[in-house]
Amino acid sequence: MTVLATPHPTGHPGYSETLPREPESAAVARRLVRTALAAWGLEEHIDDAMVVITELVSNAVEYGRLASIRVVVTRPAKHRVRLGVVDRSRTVPMMRTDSNGDRIRGRGLVLVDSLTERWGTDLHQWGKQVWGELKCEPPR
Template sequence: MSVIYSPLGSGPMPASYGREPGGGLGRRHSSMRDRWETLWRRVGDLAIQLVDGADLEEASWRLPARPASCGRARRLIRKQLSAWGMEHVSDEAELLVSELVANVLRHTCCDDLTLRISTVNGLLRCEVEDCNEGIPRMRWPAPDDESGRGLYILDSLACCWGTDRTRSGKIMWFELPSYAGR
């Protein structure tokens, strides 16, 4: 099961909300367009309206599941966003990607992970795919706990985020509109 989270809504949205025709879990920009059109209808000017013939940019990297991959993921994101002229969302994207990569390192036994980013009309989508089927859940850390706040950070900064199961694990993803870092 997939769930899409949006801090603008009152709770999780059903997984069918972002599915592509045919019921597949292919999470690319046609499903992103559907989610944003629905968001546009719900919140008007707070959302970005995507237009037909969108200009799609994509990049992906396979990284080993080692601590050094958090820093490497941040550098890759910063460099790619700079190339796309989206430096203004770089700080938020780097922090959130770092949280997702750290979750893979802490909670899975995967040998590697895949980092993907894409943009269409100023909407940035970041995905981290791993081999573990476990879906992360928000928990209530005590004030002196050293971990357990990553999903709260994700929920606070991303316009929406979620998980998708794959044949061999899951994809954690988030989206940031172009105005996020301004």
């Protein structure tokens, strides 16, 4: 298990970890996000970030192809945190806007959309990264 950290307020990657593609990895991803945001002094954004990373990991666990996923937490700008999950599937996730009947599953990206300033998918030849960006103002 490798965790990379940079002491700067921005940088790529800030923190990242390769995890098994299994539901239990969401807990490890949440710890990584909590560590990153605490190191950057952005504790007030931890709750929203936890929901976002949980949903992104859940999607990667369900739709990824290989045995592992990669969680990445970066700070591309002073007031922005990007949470991403990389998997080896090139299937682009779609946000469900229908009621989905009585099913609870299938609306995670609606949560991601509501909690992030923006989100998206970066396709690569070998797979994709699904990410969400939080606008984060450091405490004064």
